[in-house]
Amino acid sequence: MSTDKEDLVVDDDFPITEEDVEPRIEPAKTNLSKRRTIDNLLEERRLQRQLADFDYDL
Template sequence: MAADKSDIEIDDDFIESDNDPEAAADVPVSKTNLTKRRLIDNMLEERRLKRQISEFDFDLE
């Protein structure tokens, strides 16, 4: 489990600036929430698949 925490990569580039409030108002909240949820789901799915690969027994003889 400790190894999983080290695999997490966070993009610091995704910081919404407060200087342009009109740009944030143009995008509906539901779409941004859905986009964030999809990103989280994709990251969790990728971690789950990596864990399955690491636990898979490749000795199929």
């Protein structure tokens, strides 16, 4: 290890790419409505599966 203090040259002129930009945050209301839509679709699929598996010959 060196104990000498050296001036370091830092290259701060690098291009900003789209990956470096912060993603846009959606409002909670939009996220909640999307979640409700997904939940409703999953519930409908579950109920359709139960109807298909139901034994009508009781």
